[in-house]
Amino acid sequence: MSEDTLEQDIAAAAEGVDTFWKNHWSEFFTESYVSPTVLGLYDGTAPDAPTCGGEKLEPGNAFYCVPEDYVAWDINLMNTGHAAGDAYVYFVVAHEWGHAVQSRLSSPAQDIGRELQADCFAGAELQGAASLDETIIFEAGDQEELAAAIASVSDTLPWSDSADHGSVEQRIHAYNKGVEGGVEDCLPLTTPR
Secondary structure (H helix, E strand, O other), X not given: OOOOOHHHHHXXXXXXXXXXXXXXXXXXXXXXXXXXXXXXXXXXXXXXXOEEOOEEOOOOOEEEEOOOOEEEEEHHHHHHHHHHOOHHHHHHHHHHHHHHHHHOOOHHHOOOOHHHHHHHHHHHHHHHHHHOOOOOOOOOOHHHHHHHHXXXXXXXXXXXXXXXXXXXXXHHHHHHHHHHHOHHHHOOXXXXX
């Protein structure tokens, strides 16, 4: 990844994972792929913060809004994470994109561990964007940054406790499963392909 600004890193992450799915969707699924809208950065503390299904987006969070089919990230969440390393931004973007992918699949392809599956998709998307499409470039230390990013969003934020998102170890395992085995390793065995 790179020394770009927060906005440049978000744009590169979104473009990389979206291009991955555009190029490879039909290798895994029969449904059609349509890119989610990228609402992008928002300020969850602002009175005019965006809404999802009529409810204001929370500060300090990242979202895939199912009814309106968009992905968004709170500016404060992303600034804080980006200060620790750009890999944080890539992981958050890819994780939310993983939820967008889940919403495009027939129900047998949606794992009951939705958060862990989104982490697995994040690993598959980022690795595929790097190794297959060359739209993302990993630099020395990025894998360690990614593990640190996953740990930092696991139990430390109020919306990401282990009861609904999995433990740090489970999340890192799910992410690595996607990196090593690709999209197919993120799907339940009953998924029609």
